[in-house]
Amino acid sequence: MNLLKIILKNMRQRALATTLTTISVALAVALTVAILHIKHGMENRFEQSAIGYEMVVGAKGSPLQLVLNTVFNLDISPGNIPWSLVEKLREDRRVKAAVPFSVGDNYHGFRIIGTTDQFGEAFGYKLAEGRWFNFSEAALRDAFIEANEHAHERIAEERGETPPKPAEHHHEASEAVIGATVAEQTGLRVGQTFIAAHGLEPSPNAEQHTDNPWTIVGILAPTHTAVDRGLYINLDSFYHIEGHEVRDKSKAEAKKEEPKDNDPDPGQVSSVAVKLRSPILALTLYREINDSDNAMAAFPAVEIRKLFSIVGNIDHILLAQAILIGIVAGVAIAVSIYNSMSERRREIAILRALGARRGTIFAVVVLEAVSICAIGAVAGVIGGHIIVFLANAALQRVSGFTVSAFEFQTVELIVVAGCIILGALAGLGPAARAYRTEVAKNLAPTS
Amino acid sequence: MKDVLSLNNVSKSYRDADGSPLDVIHISRLSLATGEQVALVGQSGSGKSTLLNLIAGILLPDSGEILVNSTNITKLAEAARDRFRAANIGYVFQSFNLLQGFTALENVLLGQMFAGGTNGGDRAVKLLEIVGLGKRLHHKPRAMSVGEQQRVAIARALVNAPPLVLADEPTGSLDAKNSEAVLELLQQICADNKHTLLLVTHDAAVMKRFDKVIQLEELR
Numbered sequence: 001m002n003l004l005k006i007i008l009k010n011m012r013q014r015a016l017a018t019t020l021t022t023i024s025v026a027l028a029v030a031l032t033v034a035i036l037h038i039k040h041g042m043e044n045r046f047e048q049s050a051i052g053y054e055m056v057v058g059a060k061g062s063p064l065q066l067v068l069n070t071v072f073n074l075d076i077s078p079g080n081i082p083w084s085l086v087e088k089l090r091e092d093r094r095v096k097a098a099v100p101f102s103v104g105d106n107y108h109g110f111r112i113i114g115t116t117d118q119f120g121e122a123f124g125y126k127l128a129e130g131r132w133f134n135f136s137e138a139a140l141r142d143a144f145i146e147a148n149e150h151a152h153e154r155i156a157e158e159r160g161e162t163p164p165k166p167a168e169h170h171h172e173a174s175e176a177v178i179g180a181t182v183a184e185q186t187g188l189r190v191g192q193t194f195i196a197a198h199g200l201e202p203s204p205n206a207e208q209h210t211d212n213p214w215t216i217v218g219i220l221a222p223t224h225t226a227v228d229r230g231l232y233i234n235l236d237s238f239y240h241i242e243g244h245e246v247r248d249k250s251k252a253e254a255k256k257e258e259p260k261d262n263d264p265d266p267g268q269v270s271s272v273a274v275k276l277r278s279p280i281l282a283l284t285l286y287r288e289i290n291d292s293d294n295a296m297a298a299f300p301a302v303e304i305r306k307l308f309s310i311v312g313n314i315d316h317i318l319l320a321q322a323i324l325i326g327i328v329a330g331v332a333i334a335v336s337i338y339n340s341m342s343e344r345r346r347e348i349a350i351l352r353a354l355g356a357r358r359g360t361i362f363a364v365v366v367l368e369a370v371s372i373c374a375i376g377a378v379a380g381v382i383g384g385h386i387i388v389f390l391a392n393a394a395l396q397r398v399s400g401f402t403v404s405a406f407e408f409q410t411v412e413l414i415v416v417a418g419c420i421i422l423g424a425l426a427g428l429g430p431a432a433r434a435y436r437t438e439v440a441k442n443l444a445p446t447s
Numbered sequence: 448m449k450d451v452l453s454l455n456n457v458s459k460s461y462r463d464a465d466g467s468p469l470d471v472i473h474i475s476r477l478s479l480a481t482g483e484q485v486a487l488v489g490q491s492g493s494g495k496s497t498l499l500n501l502i503a504g505i506l507l508p509d510s511g512e513i514l515v516n517s518t519n520i521t522k523l524a525e526a527a528r529d530r531f532r533a534a535n536i537g538y539v540f541q542s543f544n545l546l547q548g549f550t551a552l553e554n555v556l557l558g559q560m561f562a563g564g565t566n567g568g569d570r571a572v573k574l575l576e577i578v579g580l581g582k583r584l585h586h587k588p589r590a591m592s593v594g595e596q597q598r599v600a601i602a603r604a605l606v607n608a609p610p611l612v613l614a615d616e617p618t619g620s621l622d623a624k625n626s627e628a629v630l631e632l633l634q635q636i637c638a639d640n641k642h643t644l645l646l647v648t649h650d651a652a653v654m655k656r657f658d659k660v661i662q663l664e665e666l667r
Contacts, residue, residue, distance in 0.1 A: 001553060001556035001557055001559065001560040002560065005553075006557075009546075009548045009549060009553075010548070012548065013547075013548045346544070347546055349544075350544045350545075350546060351546075351557070351561075352505070352529070353503070353505060353532075353538055353544070354533060354538075354557055354558050354561050354603075355529050355530060355532050355533020355534070355558075355561030355562055356529065356533075356561050357525070357526045357529045357530070358525065358526075358529075359526065360561075439500075439505045440496075440497070440500045440505050440506050443500075443505075443540060443544060444496065445540075445541050445542040445619070445620070
C-alpha cells in the first residue's frame with residue numbers, strides 16, 4: 001500500500017469526472033503540441049529550403065510570390081525575365097552563381113523545372129543514384145532559336161500566311177533528375193520516362209506533352225525541402241515543348257512584335273537564383289536590380305520571415321485557444337475534486353484516524369490533480385503527434401511540405417511540465433479543504 | 448504492572464451556539480494497565496466518543512495530560528501525534544469506517560502504511576485469517592456483511608500490534624449473533640497479545656463480558 005495506490009483508487013472512484021477532465025487536458029495538450037509541432041516543422045522546412053538561395057530575381061510583382069515560386073515550388077510565377085539578365089548576372093563579379101529556372105508543367109502535381117547543370121553544384125544537392133542531366137549552352141541557344149522559329153510559324157499561321165519551314169535542329173536528349181519525394185510517391189526510377197502535363201497544378205483536362213518524354217537519369221538524395229518535390233530537366237529541353245514561349249507572349253502580342261533572327265535577347269526564364277561571392281554585396285546588387293525596369297530581386301530569408309510574421313499571428317490565436325482549453329480543464333479539475341471533497345470528508349477522516357498527517361492528505365489531493373493532468377498531458381502529446389500525422393496530407397497539399405510526426409521537441413516537455421504545474425495549482429483549493437477536514441466530527445456514525 | 452494509559456485532570460469543552468463554553472469531559476484520573484480490558488459506559492451524549500478521540504490524539508484536551516505508553520501525547524506536535532497514533536493506538540469504530548474503494552486486505556494495509564510498517568502484507572493477511580476472512584482478502588466492504596466488515600476493522604486496528612486498542616461501540620451496528628462473535632474475537636486477540644482494550648458501550652450484554660466496567664460519570 002502506498003500513496004500512489006490511494007491516489008489511483010480515488011481517481012477510479014470518480015471514474016467519470018476523472019475521465020472527462022483527463023480528456024479535456026489531453027485535448028488542450030494535443031492541440032498545443034500539434035500547433036507547435038506543425039509551426040516548428042514548417043518554419044524548419046521553409047528555412048531549410050531557403051538555405052543557399054541568397055537572392056532570387058524574377059519579374060516585377062510580389063517578392064513573396066517570386067520566392068514561393070522559385071524556392072518552394074508554390075504559387076504561380078509572377079512572369080518572365082529576359083535571358084540577357086541571366087547572362088548579365090553570370091558576368092557580374094559579385095555573383096558566384098546564377099541558376100535560371102523555367103516552370104510551366106507538372107507531373108502528377110509535381111513541378112517540372114527547367115534549369116542548368118549548375119543547380120546541384122550551386123546549392124549542394126547530392127544524387128542518391130544516377131547522374132545529372134547533360135546540359136550545354138549551345139543546346140540552349142539552339143532551343144531558343146528553334147522556339148523562335150516555332151513562334152514565326154505560329155504567327156504566320158494566325159495571319160493566314162504560308163509559314164516558313166523551320167530548320168532541322170539537333171536536340172540534346174531530354175533528361176531529368178527527380179526529387180526524393182517524387183521518386184517515392186510516383187515510383188519513377190532511373191531509366192524510366194515520364195510525360196509532362198501543361199500547367200503547374202494537375203488537371204484532368206491538361207494538355208499532355210506526349211511528343212517529348214523525359215528520361216530519368218538521376219534521383220536526388222532527400223533534402224527535406226521543396227527540392228524533393230521537383231522534377232529537374234535540362235533547360236533546353238523545356239523549350240522543346242510546344243507552347244513554351246521564349247519571350248513574354250502578351251508583350252509580343254501587344255507590340256505585334258515578331259521574333260527576330262539573331263535576337264540579342266532570344267529567350268526568357270521564370271526566375272534566377274543568385275549566389276553571391278560575399279553577403280555584403282547583396283544590398284547593392286538588390287538595389288540595382290530593383291531599380292531596373294524589367295526585374296525584381298528578393299531575399300528569400302526576409303520574405304519567409306515576413307510570411308511567418310503574418311502566419312505567426314494565426315498560430316498565436318490557435319495557441320491561445322489551446323491554452324485557454326487547458327485552463328478551463330484545470331478549473332474543471334479543481335471544481336470536480338473540490339466538489340468531491342464533501343463526499344470524501346469521511347474517507348479523509350478515516351485516513352487521519354489511521355495516522356495520515358494533514359500534509360499527507362494535502363499531498364494526496366494535489367497529486368490526484370497532478371496525476372489527472374500528467375495522464376492527460378501524456379495522452380495529449382501522443383494525440384498531438386497523431387494529429388500531425390493525420391494533418392500531413394493536408395499540409396503537403398497546401399505547402400508541399402510534410403512534418404515528421406515522430407520527432408519530439410523540447411517544447412513538448414515544457415507543455416507537460418506546464419500541465420503538471422496547472423494540476424498542482426488546480427489541486428491546491430481542494431487540498432486546502434481536505435487539509436482542514438475535522439476528523440472527530442467526520443468519524444461519527446452517519447445514522 | 449505498567450500503565451499503558453494514564454489520564455490526569457483532563458478536561459474538554461466546546462462552545463455552544465451562543466458561544467458559552469459547554470463542559471463535555473472532565474476526568475480526574477484514569478489509568479489502564481498492560482493487557483487490561485475495560486468497558487467504559489455512560490449516558491448518551493456524556494462524552495464517551497470524545498474521550499476516545501482525546502486518548503487517540505484526534506482531539507486535544509483544554510487541560511490535563513494524557514499518557515499513552517508513557518508518552519504525553521498532548522505535548523506532541525500534530526504530525527508526531529499522528530505518527531504516534533498510527534503506531535501505538537488501534538481504533539475500532541461503531542460504523543467500521545472502512546474505505547469502500549479498497550479491499551479488505553488493502554484496508555488493513557492502510558493501517559500499516561501510516562505507521563511505516565515494514566512487515567509487508569504478512570501480518571495483515573494473518574490477522575484477516577484469524578478473524579475468519581482468509582478467503583475474503585480481496586473483497587470490497589460493500590460485498591461483505593456488517594459482521595465481516597467489523598472484523599476487517601478489528602484486523603486493521605490490530606495490524607501494528609498497538610499496546611492500546613480503543614473501541615467505540617464496536618457492536619452498535621451488529622445483530623446479537625455478530626456482536627457476540629466480534630467481541631469474542633476482539634477480546635481474545637487483545638488478551639493473546641496483551642493489548643490493553645478500552646471499549647465504549649451502553650449495551651448491558653457487552654458490559655457483562657468485561658471484568659472491569661467504568662462509569663464515565665465516576666471519573667469526574
